[in-house]
Amino acid sequence: MENKKVLEVKKELEKDLVEIDDLKVVNDLKVKYLGKKGLITELNSEIKNVPNEEKKEFGMQVNELRNTFNDYYEKMVEKLEKAELDKKLANEAIDVTLPATKLAVGAPHILEKVIEEVEEVFMSMGFDVIDGPEIEEDKYNFEMLNIPKGHPARDAQDTFYVEGEEMLLRSQTSPVQVRTMLKGEGKTPIRMICPGKTYRRDDDDASHSHQFMQIEGLLVDKDISLSDLKGTMDVLFKRLFGKSSETRFRPSYYQFTEPSVEVDITCVNCHGKGCNVCKHTGWVTVCGAGVVHPNVLRMSGYDPDVWSGFAFGFGAERLAMMKYDINDIRTFYNTDLREAKIFDREDEE
Amino acid sequence: MISLNWVKDYIDIADQDVHELATKITKAGINVEAVVSHEIPGLIIGQIKKIENHPDSETLHVCQVDIGKENLQIVCGAQNIYEGMKVVVAQEGTVLPGNVEIKKSKLRGVDSCGMMCALWELELEEKPEDIYASGIHDLDKNAPVGGDPLVYLGLDDTLYDLDIHKHRNNDCYYHIGFAYEIACILNRKVKLPELDFKTVKDKINDNFKLEVKTDKCSYYLAREVRNVKVGESPDFIKQRLVAAGMRPINNVVDISNYVMLEFGQPLHFFDKDKLGEKILVRDAKDGEKIVTLDGNECELNSSDIVITDGKNPVCIAGIKGGANTEVDENTKNILIESAIFDSVSIRNTSKRLELPSEAAIRYGKGLSYEYTEMANRRACHLLEKYAGAEVLDGYVLVDNEDYSEKTLTFKPEDVDKILGITISEEDMKTELERLDFPYTVKNHEFKVTIPRRRLDIDANVNDIAEEIGRLYGYNNLASSVPSVPLRRGEYIGDVKYRKLVSKRLRSLGLTEVKTYTLVSPEMASKFKYEEKEQVVLPNPMSVDKSVVRTTLIPSLLNIYEYNKARGVKDISIYEIAKTYDKKYEEVSKVCGLMSGEYLTNSWNGNMKIDFYVVKGVVEDILEYMGYHDRYSFRRDNCSDLHPGVQASIILDGKKIGILGKVHPNISKKDIYVFELNLNSIFGRTNKLKYKEAFKYPSIEKDMAFILDKNIDVYEVIKTIKKGANKILQEVGVFDVYEGERVDQNKKSVAFNLVFNGMDRTLTDEEVMKVFNGLIDKVVTTYKAELRDK
Known part of the structure; x- marks a missing residue:
């Protein structure tokens, strides 16, 4: 049985974890879920209210949520960083057909x-x-x-x-x-x-x-x-x-x-x-x-x-x-x- | 020039193709440079039958010319024509010298089928100044109509233009000698020309005395002829002289030249009546004078040989006759001289007096006595035949020639060893017979006598091997590899080091050039930073090339100017060459010149060559050659370099070269030069060894001072290095500032120090202790002001 609170957070997650193009939004989500007062962080403090025999199960469920978020987060960050780098590199493109630097090399007589x-x-x-x-x-x-x-x-x-x-x-x-x-x-x-x-x-x-x-x-x-x-x-x-x-x-x-x-x-x-x-x-x-x-x-x-x-x-x-x-x-x-x-x-x- | 018609007098070569024969002769060692033929297909002898005036011209005539097979109508502008005249006709299609093709044409409306020629138009005569006055050539009455005019004129000759090596130009520059060469190639015999003559009763000895008082005349023979009739030479003599490039003059002079071209022996004819009763051959006296045939006065000295009448010079022996005894049109009696003079003396005299006469050239090459006597008889024969001369009985002669025979004994294998192939005894006999060298064979040992006409051959096996080998054919040589031990060759001594420096400079961007060792005094006066005394040639060809250079810098500046003038912008060049001073002390030098950009990228920024780039090149060479930490640079004062931008290059405390910017008095451009004495950087270094790089982290510290402007940074670095213990590894300079922010006579210099403990990690404290100590040291030593730490 899933804990009710866990279920709530899970639902929230399902709603939030979509493709995002803005690194700031992604980081905001991290605060929302894993920040000091984040939803997942707070679930951790719920554990004391959970009956002993369910504690293990609860812990696993929270962990799963954490993992889900982390996977998402890493994927997003990677995607966005790559996009950012690509953009930066695209801006750095040079004209490779411009003349080369003439190095100092001498010839024999x-x-x-x-x-x-x-x-x-x-x-x-x-x-x-x-x-x-x-x-x-x-x-x-x-x-x-x-x-x-x-x-x-x-x-x-x-x-x-x-x-x-x-x-x-x-x-x-x-x-x-x-x-x-x-x-x-x-x-x-x-x-x-x-x-x-x-x-x-x-x-x-x-x-x-x-x-x-x-x-x-x-x-x-x-x-x-x-x-x-x-x-x-x-x-x-x-x-x-x-x-x-x-x-x-x-x-x-x-x-x-x-x-x-x-x-x-x-x-x-x-x-x-x-x-x-x-x-x-x-x-x-x-x-x-x-x-x-x-x-x-x-x-x-x-x-x-x-x-x-x-x-x-x-x-x-x-x-x-x-x-x-x-x-x-x-x-x-x-x-x-x-x-x-x-x-x-x-x-x- | 050798005339083949002439050669045919002495050897039968009628069956030979002239071009194939030329190839055979060339292969055997006498280079036939060119085969010149006077054949002009299409020329024919014609006779003018009828002359009519041209209807439309006052100068042209219309001629009917019989050429045997048909009559041709030829329009002609020459004024010397007459009916019945025999002429040279160039038929339609004939190509005359100068690539002029004769075509059927109309001259002012009248058909003309061919051309009647003057000899100059056939290049058989010099072109006369007034070509109309001379008219067309008038063949004589006997010329056969329809025949070949060149054959009739005896001008259907082939000439060989020879390029003869020095050793053979005494026997191959005359026709009989050349006939012998052909004879040995074709294995035929030479027939000598007629020499006989009648003599009158009078004896030359009755009224003539000969005396030789010099050791430079080993043979002197004279005969006397009387009652010569000076006139024109017969055609064959004239034609042959012309073919050989000599101008016919009269029968007497021509015969003297003819015999020289035939036997190679120069003769001299004296007008006997002008000469008197005596010949005395002696060394000339210093300052003695003679007026020669061409009217010039020559001053002689004691190294010349002179022919005198007992008192006064009448001829410069072997070179030129005197005007006082010249044969002229009134001459009746002649004294014929044939002699042998010392070749070196003749050469020197002819050179000094600038008289390179045909005789002098021949004497200069050396003469053998083989034909000296024959030539004299030949002259008598020809003078009797063609000038009506009467020859007096007897002759006067002084003969000190060495008649010892040159003989050599050898075994066939001696020759084989030199040539590297085996030639049978029979083949060797054949070659000796072809050479016409008398020989005998006993027990497989040859004994050969070398004829005097071959002065070039000495009595050693190598000489005989060459003669046998060249006739046997060098195309029969093997292509073998010397049987010597296998090894790889090496660059010996300095050569090796020069190659190393040269390659390194190329990789540093400098291009190699070569310039002349001999320079002008103006160039030699520049860049004398070593104060060396220079060799000045006693007899230079020109002032331009009269001094042996002691520095290469001025020569490289010339190359710079040459390139600059041709629009080359960036110039980095070097040369490695030997220099010599007055004591002939040899110093190999490397000189570099750099100007313009070092690295170029016209749209993205260049790197300009300045003093420090060039200094970098010099340092790299010294590092490359293994002199790490052994060199330094000091201010110098060469007057042809910028006084503030130059340095001497010091190695182990000794100046080995110079480096700097060329003084604006010499060039306004930014040109940097360096020159190093290579002798002092050859082979004085240690063997290459492995050295481990720093394993533990280094600590870097910077310090900056305000110093007096005239303090050399190098000195400060030396002080720092000296004051540090062994943990200081490197001292670098990372900023130098002069300007508004410091006093006018000060500069700010920032140093970067690298510390490393090599076998351990250093602590900050121990580094700071040393570092602070160094700061104090610099401050006190140079009264420096510490700026930053």
């Missing part, structure tokens, strides 16, 4: 990007990356490379002398190879590349620069052949210009290599079909190379009867110009930041 690619290929093959002075002694830049004073090969590399005929701005990075060999004392095998600045007395124009970046490399070990050079060049240029890129050797001449070759690769522009860039040959020259001249080995303390090796060198500018279709070498030394920015990204293999 184009030449540096190309050099790092080359370094990566060679480091994977065990070549160290070594560096040397840009103001060099004549003996390292020329004499120990089999280019004695008065040799015509010196004319082609018209050199900036810094003091007399002894100190100069290096005209090639080969002196780093000489220095590395001297350090090896004729005992240590060598695998190194040396990218770096070089200087020649050229007037600056679209295809000449008095300062440019060379990447030279040297391998000295036992039983090294021209075919090994071919294999190494194949690996490099396939990595730089794609797997379909072929290399070919043409006889050439350098004072510090014998045999000497020029390395041609499939024309980057026409992929070998023939175009103006490759003068319709399908090939472009990218690199000078050869088997290290026995005199050079000997001068640097390596016995040519025991040791052999190959050396190669190319210009970073030329490589970058071919790879990225740049036609003025001065681009590299007068950087327009809008152009530089293009190179701040990964490239396809």
